Amino acid sequence: MPGNTFGQLFRLTTFGESHGAALGGIIDGCPAGLVLDLAAVQEELDRRRPGSTALGTARTEGDRVEFLSGVIDPALVNDVPELVEEGSVITLGTPIGFILRNQDARSGDYDALKKIYRPGHADLTWDLKYGIRDHRGGGRSSARETACRVVGGAIARQLLAREGTVVQAYVSQVGEEVLQVPPSELRFEGLWLDPVRCPDAATSARMAALIEQVRSEGDSVGGVVSCMVRRMPQGLGEPVFSKLDADLAGAMLGINAAKGFEIGSGFRAAAMRGSEHNGALEMGYRITEESEEAGYRVEEPAAVSSNDHSGGTLGGISSGEDMHFAVAFKPPATIARPQRTVDVDLMEVTLEAKGRHDPCVVPRAVPIVEAMTCLVLADHLLRQRTARL
């Protein structure tokens, strides 16, 4: 089965090369009757866009998404939900097709790369796999493809919002700069205005300085994106192969440049004792509904863990407690320094990169981590509908 489809019941299929006519995708399985704010989708897309932070590349495609099907103007249907806001559309239950035209693609920048395998890039392996390759901007191996995931994730997020579920990612490490504030103390207001997308101002400033320094050295730097999910639905995740942790891990390692995933205690768990790691279960409460504006919250009794080492799942199934996990990203492979490499004839050459590139990918990876998380959760939300009679 080809690898351009994600999800089982809420599924996204994408297409598009970096310098082709357009990128796009189809979201299939979104239930009928969901009121969608399409402007919010564009807003999420804008967060991923190069140039969306002061620290990224200068390329500004605009990335305007055009929706082609699957939604309808409420004025055209018989039974309109009462509270449809101006400008909203409603899902028909049919596939939602969308495209993003490519613009501002200076393909000429890449002519020199037609016969060269860039170190750390997928050029070599695509040739090994397909025997043919679109070298312009990396073709489909370009992270530009993730724009389609953000569109799919933004729709998924609006489905999750009906459960009260909130998915929030953030940068927790850039190079040797590590966010030390415990997750429970983090505040996310204004995160999208922060150039690093780190929720602690002091750490963010150090990270930004490091990124600028690395850029000035013609180098790049890695990092970690963490993600927290609040008001998780209970019972999500299939217990054997498609554990919620497993599907999240697969989703995250499917993001360009990702090298690692951990949930809850993660790799620290290897050094722990069971008596320390096990969270005692206690009688507590979980929030099922909450409105900060309206100032209310609804709670129900629930078993809660005395620590957060599990990361929100037990046996691969969500407990309803906050979920948190982290994704490690390698430094971007394109750097402004000469590098030794080989060409398609295996002759050794020296590569001098041109063009515009990010010195650090993690600020722009934040919306992508969120999008993939939303896709996984929306899929499991629907799957859970058939788990019981």
Add this chain to the structure above:
Amino acid sequence: MPGNTFGQLFRLTTFGESHGAALGGIIDGCPAGLVLDLAAVQEELDRRRPGSTALGTARTEGDRVEFLSGVIDPALVNDVPELVEEGSVITLGTPIGFILRNQDARSGDYDALKKIYRPGHADLTWDLKYGIRDHRGGGRSSARETACRVVGGAIARQLLAREGTVVQAYVSQVGEEVLQVPPSELRFEGLWLDPVRCPDAATSARMAALIEQVRSEGDSVGGVVSCMVRRMPQGLGEPVFSKLDADLAGAMLGINAAKGFEIGSGFRAAAMRGSEHNGALEMGYRITEESEEAGYRVEEPAAVSSNDHSGGTLGGISSGEDMHFAVAFKPPATIARPQRTVDVDLMEVTLEAKGRHDPCVVPRAVPIVEAMTCLVLADHLLRQRTARL
């Protein structure tokens, strides 16, 4: 789609509760004409078995696998490959069904647990998901289910062996004891005789001592299993959602008690610079065939990396270089100490565990990591057959 099937073209579907009549599975998609050594499958299963190392639990189910279909005695077919060894069978291209009868299941041990949610176990979340649960030995949430994965993986391994591919996992950390030998210097002879399955004798001894100490304290301890794949086929992995890294990550986080996955440089990549992380590509050679016994090796020219940070893939596709990755496991949740928890009515109770349990899961996780790796690779090996004209 239910979560008991793994893989797209080479696919394993499993069933079975820990204390039901039997476990079993169906391996579908194994190509016709593969000569199989079924005794080798049983041998792999024996490595996973409780009691297979001196450090595990005393439960000894035997775990005899019975094959029910999909293979045939070479004497019964018209065109026998010449070199079929005595006792081998040949695949028919039809699904390979198998079962493992449950034995030695002291279900009575678990009566007290019917109404209790054990900390760190899946009891709570299964009830949240299904509203019903087989509490005996954890039902299907028991790691006993992984026996079926080992069977499937052992068949997959024999398919991979035709490409010369060798999958080798080992314990690289137990608690605070970490294997310091670089992967390229490791030797794996006799690994299955080592009680910890750590390829360095001195480290293994320290790990074994730690496990015994933890056991004597009524506690448990976590660890890390690393895995190396040699003579990897080139070009495996779908480039977007089903990257080889992504499918491996999903496979590994689908193993009970796994909390993290990293490939190549993994989480260390976050602190690295691009100039350090990028492996220069060089003209080199890769081994395509090798026989230590016959004393020969066949090589072909290939682009090779100057470092191993990528872990064997670029852009999610295998380069043909050695692949290596690591999986973090939490300490087993069952410990011989009283723990606070709640029952099904959310009343707080104290749990005193009985029965036989592993103080450390990683030695027995080694064959499971290998099995899941073999399943992923066999699946992608077949998928790659349709990538090109």
Add this chain to the structure above:
Amino acid sequence: MPGNTFGQLFRLTTFGESHGAALGGIIDGCPAGLVLDLAAVQEELDRRRPGSTALGTARTEGDRVEFLSGVIDPALVNDVPELVEEGSVITLGTPIGFILRNQDARSGDYDALKKIYRPGHADLTWDLKYGIRDHRGGGRSSARETACRVVGGAIARQLLAREGTVVQAYVSQVGEEVLQVPPSELRFEGLWLDPVRCPDAATSARMAALIEQVRSEGDSVGGVVSCMVRRMPQGLGEPVFSKLDADLAGAMLGINAAKGFEIGSGFRAAAMRGSEHNGALEMGYRITEESEEAGYRVEEPAAVSSNDHSGGTLGGISSGEDMHFAVAFKPPATIARPQRTVDVDLMEVTLEAKGRHDPCVVPRAVPIVEAMTCLVLADHLLRQRTARL
């Protein structure tokens, strides 16, 4: 993707050769909490069994199904539904594994066929596909494999029964003998006692006489199985590729010896005018609940068609009206007459069939048509759970 799995959410995977150790399967996706009568499953299996009608072959395997997982004794769980009958079990939401041991397999009967391609059988094409073949009893191409479908269908039927849905197939043609009674006038009491499984006694007698005559001539004869579904759930079927009609057609043509499928007006529609074919929609009532024993019926207003040409779907989606369709079966390929054919070396030979064989397959195809129908409907019943918010 291998072809031994049927369904998306309610899915059956089967294995087994006719003369191997066992047949079996895994039913995955059956919701948790379903009370199952396993004796009823065996009863359905008995209807498919050779020897279940006076007109079939003499082979009597017994076909005892053994369930291995996925269900639990109500006494072992905390929340038992009140009305669980003695002997019932409850589904756990985990995969239901089952096997049927092969018995009474006189493999020796087939020795002569190892090198011969029987006319009308799959011997030739299996060799073309796989290059290897289990010739004993046709291996996996034997209709014996359908026993597993009957098990899966019997579980699906018990899920459908909760909606009040009743699936009833019957023989409507044997050779030139055609059932002329309109479907709405058919009565199905005692159908399983009728040797032909035809609901009209006079027609059944003529069919039985024809079958006996054909048998005495060493020949075989084809037929048609019709199927009616009453109290259909509304809204089942995906509107484009996976129309309910399409999935039923695929299910039916997947039964051995099936050559055609039609729904509602079927091939007669080709000769009709729209003014005749279109059913006017009228305001009417549909039965949502009914008990003949208790003597009550619950109805609700519904749009109903003035004719039955649609067969119960419009645009591939069920309207809730009775569904009816028909499946054509060719005469069994094995006959007691010498036939010209070729062997594996393409040399022409004369085949003289031995062994025990059915002169007409349709009476035994009735439970298989029902089973496949139940599998399709149960799958779509679950799929429909995610169609709307």
Add this chain to the structure above:
Amino acid sequence: MPGNTFGQLFRLTTFGESHGAALGGIIDGCPAGLVLDLAAVQEELDRRRPGSTALGTARTEGDRVEFLSGVIDPALVNDVPELVEEGSVITLGTPIGFILRNQDARSGDYDALKKIYRPGHADLTWDLKYGIRDHRGGGRSSARETACRVVGGAIARQLLAREGTVVQAYVSQVGEEVLQVPPSELRFEGLWLDPVRCPDAATSARMAALIEQVRSEGDSVGGVVSCMVRRMPQGLGEPVFSKLDADLAGAMLGINAAKGFEIGSGFRAAAMRGSEHNGALEMGYRITEESEEAGYRVEEPAAVSSNDHSGGTLGGISSGEDMHFAVAFKPPATIARPQRTVDVDLMEVTLEAKGRHDPCVVPRAVPIVEAMTCLVLADHLLRQRTARL
């Protein structure tokens, strides 16, 4: 799993409503390196277009397909196959995205239908399924959606052409006019110029006259499309659930207005004896390569059937002989006569259809039957690549 994806390895996912912004789709799994003639795709699309025959509706959308990804100009890649014709492109192995903008959609024509369920249409059942519906032109239930299938099928056809495989459908019945020429005597030159797409001129003329008469009566008429596949690859089809016959049946019943499918002897088989139906296997020859222009043909020895009752498969697997099957279509539901029906409140109303509609769908169904056939065969061609070692 949502129902807008067709195929396993060669897979088409489509989107689009009749009067939305655009229709489109993604072809995923087409192997890399296939030289494609995109003009030929447009040509196939033109055959499906309303107005493509003198007998269809007057609506002429143009239906220009725009390809957005997955193919590349040969000038841009390193290894060009030698014989690439001017204007051709090469597949990259990545998904092929395409769109067809909607034009000439007089949505106003449909205002009166917002609250009415048209008899014989899917209006009622879509509301039952989704609770919401795009009434304009039938939304996604419109046959306009099949344009995307024709695009996918046209790509599949070019993959099949490399095997020499030729898929040819034609009209064999309109109302009571039935084509009587045996398939082996049919000649297909100029078929696309015939307004009925019937390969016999005399029959075509009678069919055309019937269609015109039916149109003048404000009525519509049904028909049958037959399909023949020559130079079939051997061994295609999975033996149990995904038999080639089964996948074709599912594909055909997934076409709008289809009511029946039969392969080979079809429903006639029900009245036949085994001694008549079985084709004796004989030693013969099959054409593996052929060029009428160059005047040569390559043959190889093969077992061939003495009759064509099987339709080209045995046990669900292709024998390599010509495949033939037929699809019954009901008369179009929209007719120019008043019809009784109900509205969304179940009140009875009289419907007077407006707009432009086909009196007979089968001439335009011919390219759709071909497209679905090509999709099924291309998928199984790729699946067969993993059947053997």
